[in-house]
Amino acid sequence: MHNPLFRRAIIILLAGLVLLGGALAGALWLRQSPDHRDGMMGEAAIGGPFELVDQNGEPFTDQDLEGHYSLVFFGYTYCPDFCPQTLLTVTEALDQLAEEEPEKADAVVPVFITVDPERDTVEAMNAYAQHFHESLVALTGSEEQIAETARAYRVFYRKVEEDSYNDYLMDHSTFVFLMGPDGKYVTHFTHGTAPEAIAAALDERVAG
Template sequence: MQRKTIPLIGAMLAALAAIGLAALVVWNQLSGGSDGVARGDGETLVAPGLEVGGAFELTNHKGETVTQDTFQGQFLLVYFGYSSCPDVCPTELSSMAAAIDILAERDPEAAEKVTPVLITIDPARDTVDVLKDYAPAFHPRLVGLTGSDEAIEAVARKFRVYYGRGQQIDDEFYLMNHSGYVYLMGPDGGFVTMFNGGTAPESIANALQRYVAAAKTS
């Protein structure tokens, strides 16, 4: 039994490493980081030298083509999800929206430097017409991004996001399986940190406030 179990575990780990999930998460909820910025509850560090994020070309919920350069100078709070998600995605998007509002109450100028973004992992259903109603329902500044299957696959790979078609509920409706981190990208487009799913809006707001303040003094 043991001889069969070990190869099976090895195969599972290899599969995880192939999509970047095994390498992505190293420490959870650390109190401090090597960059000298205090880590808040819910933040996750990644392996040193591991790249997260990169160039992309997608379409926003207004039908405009956008790239990473469109958001230059802005912090991006990025979540990969889909509009037909029954529970997890709405919860995370609501938390992101609440974090932006909390930060706006404390420091309106800092909040203006953060753009919340939803990148769909279900482009077949999440068209521009769908996202133009869905994204603003959570926050007026939330940007919904969609694109071709190839474009979504490419950007998800760069962020090391897992996704795939899940349970078929009926003849027309299906669920999507996907990882659930919220990513914070810096004004230069580089990776800053990421948050575990279910992180409280207050914790996200605290982190945003720290990182925006640190960027002003650097």
């Protein structure tokens, strides 16, 4: 099976435009939700019930995360750069945390939810997940299930097609959400957050 992780450079300019669109969508999300930012008053309306399928073909719902912290990221396996880089950052952050606080690292479940269920089958997600943290849960589902889950997390995504290329990219929000054991939003990280900063935040917020 062709490994989408190494599909790079074919459409660099288009990929850059897509990432810019995701960044703009993220900025809009922040402007629309000032009371939901980390450290401010109010409870963020992020997260909620979902029913998806993991990379092993097993049903997976929000209830499977109860009692665990989770790092939730939406992306897709055909993403040229941003998605694999983010998942590698999450992997490195959890590895760093495990060196100092293994119990805290074990309490965090990294979760990758596709915004491209048309191509991201169970088999594709299984192959992709093997390149990242051993605990990564990679989720897919029907178009409707993905749309409902994205709405619950207030995640923006859309298909970007070009006549000059016989494939497509996905423009999408770029946050990594830290969710608590009760399924409620704790904080979020951006694409530019370093692994060390994520590890430090997890060390501070996660109860081992």
